[in-house]
Amino acid sequence: MTDEQDEHVDAVLALVAQIPPGRAMTYGTIAEVLADRALAEGRRPFGGPRHVGRALARAGSGVPWWRVVNAAGRPPARHATRALALLTDEGTPLSEDGERVVLRRAIWFPDD
DNA sequence: ACATTGACTAATT
């Protein structure tokens, strides 16, 4: 946890923790935000979307991981049912079939 | 050092 690699993991967790209820972010968006942030602070470049997923798989418990969805607005297949139930409870805008988040309405940026 | 894998994405069909 003292390596810069692990600081990247912490950065992912910190950002995901800030996503408000009823909103969501994509893996790609998170990667972009952290990449810009790393550039601004002179840290090593952030890997990419897959790195976000890996970070959550490893240390995702403890943060609202269900508010992170892929570019299609769908949660990871493995936890899809559970995630969609939580998203529904929070009032997150969902498509008619209830299987994917309407990113146009639910996408969130740290600015808010 | 090489091959495989994964909570991904974008472009193509």
Next chain:
DNA sequence: TAATTAGCCAATG
């Protein structure tokens, strides 16, 4: 709109 393909990056064996 949905399925397929190729690209991607770090971890793991």
